Amino acid sequence: MATGRTHRPATRSRGIPEATVARLPLYLRALTALSERSVPTVSSEELATAAGVNSAKLRKDFSYLGSYGTRGVGYDVEYLVYQISRELGLTQDWPVVIVGIGNLGAALANYGGFASRGFRVAALIDADPTMAGKPVAGIPVQHTDELEKIITDNGVSIGVIATPAGAAQQVCDRLVAAGITSILNFAPTVLTVPDGVDVRKVDLSIELQILAFHEQRKAGEEVTAPEEAAGAVPPPPVPHRAPSGGPGADSGRQGPDGDVPAVMPA
Amino acid sequence: MATGRTHRPATRSRGIPEATVARLPLYLRALTALSERSVPTVSSEELATAAGVNSAKLRKDFSYLGSYGTRGVGYDVEYLVYQISRELGLTQDWPVVIVGIGNLGAALANYGGFASRGFRVAALIDADPTMAGKPVAGIPVQHTDELEKIITDNGVSIGVIATPAGAAQQVCDRLVAAGITSILNFAPTVLTVPDGVDVRKVDLSIELQILAFHEQRKAGEEVTAPEEAAGAVPPPPVPHRAPSGGPGADSGRQGPDGDVPAVMPA
DNA sequence: CATTGTGAAGCGGTTCACAGCT
DNA sequence: AGCTGTGAACCGCTTCACAATG
CATH class of the missing domain: 3.40.50.720 (NAD(P)-binding Rossmann-like Domain)
Incomplete structure (x- = not known):
């Protein structure tokens, strides 16, 4: 998401996949660290580990930018830093x-x-x-x-x-x-x-909620994975359709502060 | 990413797609807002708009949770709030x-x-x-x-x-x-x-870099999409492979503060 | 008959595995 | 010999389109 609409079919350009773009900053960060340690070259394997991805993905990603590596050797760190910076538009401020x-x-x-x-x-x-x-x-x-x-x-x-x-x-x-x-x-x-x-x-808050989801799953599985885990959960409000009373327990949660005025005062 | 390994093929349970899980908080937020305005029901179309997704996706997402809607009518807001909260594990603190x-x-x-x-x-x-x-x-x-x-x-x-x-x-x-x-x-x-x-x-900083990438593309296209847009960019360091001198211009960027000690002092 | 729920097709991204270079 | 670059298989998610249904 977050990208434009149907996106111009124009220039038919070398379209870099969105997923790849999202990883370029990661590679750049890892490369910058290597650069500071004056490491001259890296293999896809090493760089991938440093960036937290697998090497096949990294190589595929780089292949969209061009052939910037050397077979049998690896990638030139400084050169890659420059190429990725340029691709991301970071050579201007x-x-x-x-x-x-x-x-x-x-x-x-x-x-x-x-x-x-x-x-x-x-x-x-x-x-x-x-x-x-x-x-x-x-x-x-x-x-x-x-x-x-x-x-x-x-x-x-x-x-x-x-x-x-x-x-x-x-x-x-x-x-x-x-x-x-x-x-x-x-x-x-x-x-x-x-x-x-x-x-x-x-x-x-969305990130935390996603974590909570997985956390709940873990907790549930510890106990041979029963249907309602802890059992502390209130009874299902109604078998199906519940326009009558209210939504079981406390759907309103504490405090009607709705979506929260976010972090800062104003 | 961020999820476990091959992930247990166990329980063969009703596995909710990760992409769906990531959207549940979005739906929950929209539903909470409706709930506060005491809206009793919503159609997939309305809710989808409020959450910023398309209705087909929303219906598919909800279908993983169960059949919580009523054909010809829509979804009961309070009931859905409860179901999603429970699914996300937000009924506990x-x-x-x-x-x-x-x-x-x-x-x-x-x-x-x-x-x-x-x-x-x-x-x-x-x-x-x-x-x-x-x-x-x-x-x-x-x-x-x-x-x-x-x-x-x-x-x-x-x-x-x-x-x-x-x-x-x-x-x-x-x-x-x-x-x-x-x-x-x-x-x-x-x-x-x-x-x-x-x-x-x-x-x-990664989010900003992704924005910069797209921003750069836009700028380039305005001017009939030339190769180096503004022209302010330094000359390509070398045609291919550059182990010699350094990476053209300023690959090191200003200040060797590397990956930045983040936001806070400590 | 409006709206859900869902098979099936479509699409983008990941992974595999190996050909191609150095 | 070693490592990159990539076609092709694979996988998950999205979108379509329509049958099911209160």
């Missing part, structure tokens, strides 16, 4: 804006990983007027009113949304209207964007 | 520990999305002795020395790693040794864990 400077926004602003990989935090934006001017990670926070101007003036095309869920779509609309075409969304909401705009989403 | 209370760790500790979905922050752990006792999000930070005891005493099975990259594997090993079987990793490193332990990874 990308100004990004972060909107929503709460706990998470501040954490992102301080994140060293941005600066080191061709990304530059061009501005921090928050709706709270009392935050305006306050420096976070050495960068003064600006008020939302300036959003459009900031984006235009700095030629920003990548935006990070770290606002509460309720504000995310609105912020997103403004970012897009101002010319942003790539968005990294930390707010727990589905963003609607026009075609041509990419959205990637990072959702803390 | 999961104590989690967060290790590494820097900017990001603090942001996570303050994240409301945890508490509202059956997750409870059982403890905050940091290696910095001066942080010990200091409350973050109302919870006193404890020193790493206590790690094992905390996990055992609270029966914690899910751990969140928000330490610098350099400390992650070590922390991971201790968590696993102490009994943790699910890990959410925010540190930019590949974690090695024994079979049976699930790891999910959230990597800020």
